Amino acid sequence: MSTFDLQKTLSSPAGPNPKEVRVRFAPSPTGHLHVGGARTHLFNWLYAKHTGGKLILRIEDTDTVRSTRESERMVIHDIASINLMPDEGVEQGGPFAPYRQSERQPLFKALAYRLLDEGKAFRCFCSDKMIEEKALAAKAAGKLPHYDGSCTFLSKDEGDKRVAAGEKFSIRMIAPQKDYTVHDLLRGDVHFKTGMVGDFVVLRSNGMPVYNFSVVVDDYFMRISHVIRGEDHLSNTIRQVMISEAFGWEVPKFAHISMILGTDKRKLSKREGASSVTDYLNNGYLPEALVNFLCLLGWSPHEGMKEVLPIQTIIDNFEIEKLSRSPAVFDDDKLAWMNGEYIKAMDVKELAQRIKPFVERAGYNPDIRGEEWFLGVLATVRGSLRTLTEIGPHLEIYYADKFGFENDAKAMLATDDAKKVVQCFRDEVVKNKGVNNEQDLTTIQNTVKEKTGIKGKTLFMSIRASVTGKQHGPELKLVLPLLGVDETLRRIDASLSL
Ligand code: GLU
Numbered sequence: 001m002s003t004f005d006l007q008k009t010l011s012s013p014a015g016p017n018p019k020e021v022r023v024r025f026a027p028s029p030t031g032h033l034h035v036g037g038a039r040t041h042l043f044n045w046l047y048a049k050h051t052g053g054k055l056i057l058r059i060e061d062t063d064t065v066r067s068t069r070e071s072e073r074m075v076i077h078d079i080a081s082i083n084l085m086p087d088e089g090v091e092q093g094g095p096f097a098p099y100r101q102s103e104r105q106p107l108f109k110a111l112a113y114r115l116l117d118e119g120k121a122f123r124c125f126c127s128d129k130m131i132e133e134k135a136l137a138a139k140a141a142g143k144l145p146h147y148d149g150s151c152t153f154l155s156k157d158e159g160d161k162r163v164a165a166g167e168k169f170s171i172r173m174i175a176p177q178k179d180y181t182v183h184d185l186l187r188g189d190v191h192f193k194t195g196m197v198g199d200f201v202v203l204r205s206n207g208m209p210v211y212n213f214s215v216v217v218d219d220y221f222m223r224i225s226h227v228i229r230g231e232d233h234l235s236n237t238i239r240q241v242m243i244s245e246a247f248g249w250e251v252p253k254f255a256h257i258s259m260i261l262g263t264d265k266r267k268l269s270k271r272e273g274a275s276s277v278t279d280y281l282n283n284g285y286l287p288e289a290l291v292n293f294l295c296l297l298g299w300s301p302h303e304g305m306k307e308v309l310p311i312q313t314i315i316d317n318f319e320i321e322k323l324s325r326s327p328a329v330f331d332d333d334k335l336a337w338m339n340g341e342y343i344k345a346m347d348v349k350e351l352a353q354r355i356k357p358f359v360e361r362a363g364y365n366p367d368i369r370g371e372e373w374f375l376g377v378l379a380t381v382r383g384s385l386r387t388l389t390e391i392g393p394h395l396e397i398y399y400a401d402k403f404g405f406e407n408d409a410k411a412m413l414a415t416d417d418a419k420k421v422v423q424c425f426r427d428e429v430v431k432n433k434g435v436n437n438e439q440d441l442t443t444i445q446n447t448v449k450e451k452t453g454i455k456g457k458t459l460f461m462s463i464r465a466s467v468t469g470k471q472h473g474p475e476l477k478l479v480l481p482l483l484g485v486d487e488t489l490r491r492i493d494a495s496l497s498l
Contacts, residue, residue, distance in 0.1 A: 004098055006106045009221055015250050016225040021053025023226050028060045029071035032276035033078035036260050039294045044228050045084045046318040057089030059100045062208045078277040082287040096222045101214050108209035111217055112171040112202050120246045123159045124151040124172040146198025168205040175199050182237050185255040185320045192238040212239040224252045231256045255320045257298055259327045268330050284388030289339040297328035308341050340386040348375050355388050362392030376482050380474035397468040409465035413495050417454050418462035424448045425463050426492045434485030438477040466495035
């Protein structure tokens with residue numbers, strides 16, 4: 001655990017440095033990384049890579065009820081599992097450590113008291129319950145649920161007395177009543193009318209800062225230049241700008257990225273089912289494919305560019321201003337398609353390493369006949385996969401203990417023509433000592449055709465059904481050499497005695 005040096009932090013240069021891009025992803029750790037959070041992290045990562053800047057992973061764990069260390073570990077692990085490592089963070093360390101907000105409490109406290117000393121904030125002795133009741137009453141009367149000012153003008157003496165009597169207080173900032181305009185790199189000028197925000201708490205009575213306060217303080221002292229985050233935070237920006245203004249600090253540049261919707265047009269975060277990075281990886285999605293897909297939720301390639309792109313191309317072409325302002329749609333089908341494209345294009349040895357756990361999970365031993373054999377098998381089935389989890393059924397034909405005849409294959413094999421073909425095929429396979437390559441199969445099939453006078457679909461499908469038990473599957477010229485002569489003959493015999 002890095003210890004926090006308040007004096008050093010307060011006396012070090014702070015605020016955005018025009019010469020350096022520093023962005024951050026600032027999750028509140030409350031579970032696995034959701035794909036929406038992963039997209040926010042990714043856009044920050046892309047911008048840092050594009051500009052040669054730095055990405056900071058800051059853990060916003062000041063909500064002690066909801067944040068856990070276990071969740072923090074999960075988020076850090078999820079980010080690593082999609083290969084989007086930050087430059088600075090809880091694990092990496094860095095010049096602005098600690099990167100966990102709960103360890104920076106003295107800073108928030110010192111700054112909240114600075115506002116208090118400067119008369120920009122006041123001690124508020126109202127309990128949460130009282131505030132809630134007053135807000136409800138205001139709402140019922142058709143007014144905005146702003147703080148009613150009970151403690152705003154308490155004298156210092158009165159306040160001191162209540163503190164001495166053991167009363168707890170929060171520090172509440174006086175919200176300046178004027179119009180604000182915030183520039184957003186994606187949305188242009190965003191206007192906030194006067195009166196939208198009432199006096200708000202910056203430091204809770206338990207000594208913890210509220211999100212709007214700690215985020216501004218840390219962004220300033222960590223020298224964040226650009227805040228790239230979800231559109232749902234746009235409404236928070238006004239309070240954050242008020243706080244920066246109270247301290248006389250320069251604000252970072254803001255970019256609020258669009259929401260992600262499901263194909264049902266509901267907000268993705270509200271839908272059930274697989275929605276965390278871990279879920280997708282466990283369900284057989286490749287990190288590269290997931291990342292490529294997430295890029296397209298807001299960023300678009302130039303005209304004429306493909307959508308399946310190396311990450312370096314995306315980095316090179318990434319511009320915040322060009323991100324889409326309208327909601328992005330998370331289309332699971334498109335993700336599955338893209339994943340399939342990655343599976344097809346991946347180096348087969350690499351694919352073998354990645355898919356082995358899924359093969360084992362499906363009940364198959366990938367090492368049963370050696371590495372070359374497994375690579376051969378994989379080459380024949382990978383074209384049919386959209387996710388790694390789909391591998392199981394495709395392996396059936398290659399494993400003696402899983403082999404069986406499907407009903408339509410059985411029906412086909414029951415015909416006289418099929419029996420003739422299969423018997424003749426058997427004889428030729430024996431003569432040839434197996435089907436060892438494509439040429440063998442062509443020659444044998446031609447001989448069978450000549451000898452039986454049967455050709456076309458009946459010829460090919462009978463052979464396929466007898467050796468694979470199915471009517472469809474990978475090319476036989478690839479399957480038969482992988483089966484080997486003994487297994488091929490065993491299946492032919494089984495098919496003849498159906
Ligand atoms: N902790 C906030 C969240 O998880 C961060 C928001 C921000 O990026 O400012 O939503």
